[in-house]
Amino acid sequence: MNTPPIPTRRGAAAARLEAPGLAARALAVKAVDGVLGQDIALEDAFEGASLEPRDLALARMIAGVSMRRYGSIGTILDSLLARGMPRKSGPLEAILITAAAQILFLDVPDHAAVDLAVRLARQDDRAQAFSGLANAVLRKVSASKEERLAALPAEADTPAWLFERWRRHYGEATAQAIIAVQRVEPALDLTVKADAAGWAARLGGRVLPTESLRLSHAGPIRALEGYEEGAWWVQDAAAALPARLLGTVEGLRVADLCAAPGGKTAQLAAAGARVTAVDRSEARLQRLTENLKRLDLSAEVVVSDVLAWKAEPFDAILLDAPCSATGTIRRHPDVAWSKSAHDIGAVADLQRRMLSRMAGLLKPGGLLVYCTCSLEAEEGEQQIAQFLERNDRFRLEPVTAAEIGGLEGAVTPEGALRTLPSLLPDEDPAMAGMDGFFAARLRYLG
Template sequence: MSDNPKTKRGRGSGQRLGASRSPGAPSRPDRAPRRPSGFTARELAVATLSAVLDGGRSLDEAFDAAASRSGTLEPRDRALARLIVLTVLRRKGELQAVINSFIEKPLPASAGGLWPILLSAAAQLLMLDTPPHAAISLAVDQCRADRKARHFDRLTNAVLRRVAATGKDSLATLDPVEVNVPSWLRGRWVAAYGAELAREIAAASLREAPLDLSVKDDPAAWAERLGGLLLPTGTVRLTRAGRVEDLEGYADGAWWVQDAAAALPARLLGNVADLRVADLCAAPGGKTAELASVGAQVTAVDQSPARLSRLSENLARLSLSAEIVEADVTAWEPDRTFDAVLLDAPCSATGTIRRHPDILHLKRKDDTTERVALQHRLLDAAARLVRPGGLLVFCTCSLEPEEGPAHIARFLAEMPGFVREPVAADEAGIDGAWLTPDGDLRTLPCHLPLSDPALSGLDGFYAARLRKSADS
């Protein structure tokens, strides 16, 4: 049978006018291409992955920017897109290895969004239990909609069919720690913690973190109401997921999202009711909320207007108040000192990979030098703000020794007016295993093992408590 257009028109001469369109005829200008169900969520995932993996943008920044370009999205589409992105970022090494096992030649660099499309679809097939026909069909549609990737639609279909058929067998042969965590980062953890503990840290970092809440009042009651667990530290850990905004108590400002480990540094200040407390590098405000909720007179300082705006919004929802100052902490010179100062210094954030797997792809081995120098200046600036006899707590969410213990060793050697005030086991619900020999706090992602692995773990945090002498 001929595919000649004339033959088609001759056979169709009895059809209703306008019922068909000759090949090559223009599309109707008033009819936009119809996207299949689920396409927009996948496009959001791929756009986010491209911005993170190729553009070096943070996950949250990339996702928000891509979502704003996608127009109005159903909450379930946003949730699916984010789940796909998080899965790819956590397990990119495994996904890439499986895909490469089915590709004979390296893909060209100018293939548009082909790699993010393949990674996204493979994650759905191997880890998210998406029906193969849906994941593969939508990935092919995405290729065809991408000017640079459209020539690879058949390859995409063939490769993903093989991933669906035998990809899980290939996946089972891979070591997740070896292929997903950069070798330079694993090497640093081995040097700092030893091979066995370093592997536990890496394995725990690849697991999705549960949702932790800091509660203003009666955490035991809120744990029961939300169907969660009350941790020894007072944090409520939820056993079921869902949109945070839909949970009971969110609209009323009864609690805020904060990892259990991130909630500990502020508690090391003890009873701060009616005390003047400076929260430095404060945004987005979890620690500010902690301090304000127990009656401290908080001054929250940060140099980012956007992050301070978010802090203000969070405090407003929680019906809490604090003095908010936009300033560079290293140059800030208030007309007073403070009873207590909390410095949560910007860092590599390697302790938060469970929640921010983009760190695995954005951080580099040589990133540390400039950041450590900034932390040094911030700590010295914070010390000047502490009144005689007052407390200073320095913390970072980094697992790297030079971003924690090394700073305190240097600081105490150069600042004779300060002494370490060791943290005690059971203080603020702290387990003795989370303390260093010097009495500093050191939580690891593999700490707090529970019967359900999905509910286990903590972010990696370091915190030291320092007391300024009364005559300094």
């Protein structure tokens, strides 16, 4: 069994971690350490890992919970580290966070989480001097976990600046509902090419009102029935809605801008559109191309910056603009801790510039759907209101609840789409919710 490389004091031989479960913990530590150093996104941290499926799943679970409950874990660890996190201690912080995540939130024996964390610290040249500290701190976490968790506020796992924004914009009750959903690992959503009910029966899932298929406890995605034959693709239920706002696209030339990783491109191609998928990232477009091949769908793929790209006008455009991605925290918990208020202003400016290019790419009478996976008004409601004030050649075409599975709560008073993570409640928290998205449908008058 191959294991992830970590620096050790005994060289390559010691890197073959023999203790059961240690390889999974090592990979989780490596992932969390990379996220904390802002070297990698959590979703990319496991690319190329060669662990056994069971160990890989455990590593993903530990790292995911570590970031999902990062605020709570950090608060508890800070209270136990009188002098703060030691400097120049290598992966010690990630070792403590992942071990605390197991003790506090996972069904793992506390003694095993402590022992394996201490082993990892001892095998790292920088962290080995603090292995005793790790042992003492984690034992204290274990001994007092119930009372320490009970003392934390509900919003502990959301950065204060972000929670305050949501409270101001959505109100206290909705803000609390959003963060409650984000504390739970979500189910897997699929978009099915055909016969969603049939695939729900075969995969043991349920069809949502929005027509997405939702699975719990799915296991490895590639092992699911229908993956190899290209019957479906992974796509959050909310992410599947913007493409539907273009209506019937069969035979139309449609541009999917900022298209990677390609879920919306696949939707449009499956609906019969002649799709041009544009993205500035060649690597992400390669993944899109591979997905289309598996799904037996086709699209023209273009590597380009949307701001510089020129083409003959299209019948319709789907602009999934770069954004802060705060609506995806339930699936990508590291986003909460990697963004700042400054990021929101920067992406809002980029969105404005992208929207200003749309008139030159649309035929008169064509439709533009602008969307972002953000909960921030500057990237959604305010962005479109300001755009319409500047551009009298575009008109908002209101979204109806019937178009989106009857989700009346997802239609704004102005007629835009606004999904929240707290939508689609369910008795099983893991089966509830959806990503936070904004979408507006605009008609170009020419």
